[in-house]
Amino acid sequence: MNNTAIAYYRYSSHRQGEQSIEGQAAEAQKWAKANGYTLVKEYADRAMTGTNDDREQFQLMLKELERLHPDVLILWKVDRMGRNKEEIAFNKYRCKKNGVKIVYVAENIPDTPEGIILESVLEGMAEYYSLQLSQNIRRGQQASAAKCQSTGGNRPLGYRTGADKRFEIDPQGAAIVRQVFDRYVHGESQAEIVQALNAQGLRTLKGKPFTHNSLRTMLKNEKYIGVYSYKDTVRIEGGIPAIIDPQTFAKAQEMMKKNKRAPSHRWSKANYLLTEKLFCGRCGGMMVGISGTGRHGDKHYYYACTNSRGERKVKVGCQKKNIRKQWIEELVISHTKALLHNRELLEFIAENTYQFYLSENTDTAYTDALNANLKDIDKALGNLLRAVEAGIFNDTTKTRMNELEDQRKQIQAALARSKLQEGLQLTKTHILYYLEQFRDLNTDDTECRKRLIDTFINSIFVYDDKITITFNYSGDNRTVTLQEIDGGGFDCSVACSTI
Template structure:
């Protein structure tokens, strides 16, 4: 398989050694797994808290072109520490046929691996939040002095030597022009056309758009008000560019001119996308919508083969099928015995696969090499070789040594703490406490636990990520499983209830865990 490497380090106490270590381990991993590396994507000094990284986006674009088959990364947090973005990016890669290989986190290609991966993603998000607390503390200290915090400087200002805002004589006239034109009654479109025709640009050097213009028109900094999030507000802390009378007149005009956004054609979110399959032909069912004579919009799932006249399965209402699936998923995660069983199996996978200490060893080796280089440089200086170059090199080695020591301490701490069965149980118990009316919670429940849902005319078969592999179960395997399945012991069955259905059975076979719902 053709593979690419994606490597990243943040600007926080990390350096080029981190990239070199990731690349070296990735090449070693590729060699042992019969992967051919055809390209390397590297983002230097880029945070993992969002995916707006040049090389990362280039990698996603190349994946969409089917340029490679596999992606090798150090850990889940190389993709990002924001769960929503991680899920979206992983979906995009999977959609384009790209398999992700983690070097330092041996995640099995099984349903237990899905749960383990979700736990690791949660721990990465927690680690990221702890890491960013120190940065936010420093930003709050700067904000208390009305200083720039890095991302809050608007067009029209520069940052002075003391990190305070000062008026930029080159761009401040653009701000005044915008306020003047809007106060005189010009529309946003007219102002944008005027600014771009004059070659005037935003702070990032881009042409003006509706969003950038609206942000500029609502920024209180232009009347001297310093604002940091919702925590700090200081009047007269910045030299003003716009007169208060003009600013407040514009605010009233904005409110008057703003139109309510139309929601009639808003796109519905289909929770069972790629998981709902037809019980007649086994093909995927996709979300569609239609408007009735009364103007009400209805949402359905329908079989993709129906359009080609190859299947006669009737569409099913989205609200009904999603509600039914969630009902049984919630019942599943509320069973203590079953959760303990899942946690134990997941933990055993973790113990078997995550005993690798190569990352810590590579950091230790890099530290030893840095200390050796420092010793050689000291020897040269003692021999009388001392100039600006040796001084700069010594400073560089000292910085590298501190970065490596910090990274090594963090790596050893993570090894010492490790992942415990209690962590997985805590993670699983959180599902039982979720508010199923919340859209994000519903998505997470289905993503983590549901493998596939087959809809027949007289029954619905739910398969859960429980054991076996994580590929979607086929219709043939479902029909075979219904014949050979074994009813689970009562201790591992959630409480039986009729609800709005005639009943159900919960049983397992070598492939998966089934819930058979009779309609």
């Protein structure tokens, strides 16, 4: 039976062309064929931002991991998994939990110590680039907002964008908006209105059925009384044509306040930082997070060997004692911080990672594909110009020329972005600087502690009389053995339950 793979592609309309997805797909298919994988499904988000992971096809891909059970997920680069460390880490965890290996065709990162360090550096660069790009976009959007123009994602149902990029009323959508406000101020509940709208076959601006959230967003939107707003910086009354009168809108706001439900309280479970890195020295089984309640009702947190609990205890019968969560995590954090103050060792890690980066990141397939598509578009435009010169000019010709010009601009923007990234190529100094930043992390913060462990810790084995920590770098001294274990971290004095 063939190994199976899925692939995900994305492009953003403000900086890339549709062709960039074709280039990504071609390389993914090429990689799958070369490595003996059957590509069973492909996902693509078109004209979607990469600054967060709230993308329809991306979320569908994550949801279908459990159903499809692919061996590999093929991506173009790290930034397709999200544009900040938290999103990337969470999405990678979902893949790992389902046994899916991630492959980046434009950033060859194998499962080696240098590969793990490099991936962490590239995630940091993706986050930096996303912030830089967002700043540039915000400047342009700020200028548009000052003119009460659409900035792309701020158009609600009931409006359309005119030739001058300003909002104008869409009669069909506006009728739905008026129906919603009229029903609500006359006493119908949001649930009743949602049901009525969907029963009529009406849909949101994105073509989806109405929900409680989409209805609530509509009822709170000041644009419907003519107020143009952009983030917290621009607010212009009368900036757009009103659909709802101020009195009706005010009444709806008052009714929402009265109908607002108290927020539910959520129980927050402990964050076990060493999950999937901590192993039992007796049997080799993974140690997982558990909790227990003491005699006085106070909560305690531990790591326990999976072979010492439940059905596994009967089959394997491991006698490993539970180990206190705080104790083992503090021990690992302290030794990792000590590593970061070893200048010679950091130089060694940075050099190995840089040499690996040089050997694996010389692929120009993406820009080659963009340039080839740009050449085809220039050729098509040339043919159309000759047709115009010959007197053939109609609505179809004009529409096609506009489409090609738009595609040309998009590809040129994508090439410019690639050139910018080439200007940000990694050097050993970049990598060393990135690694040194971990020295200043606030290790009282859970997310910072998790980043430190995910980047530098490969595995930890807990024995009865010692602990071995293996770090993410090559060399004979990458494993540290701690012999002086006083037993203070081991405990099984309370009844525990797996979290």
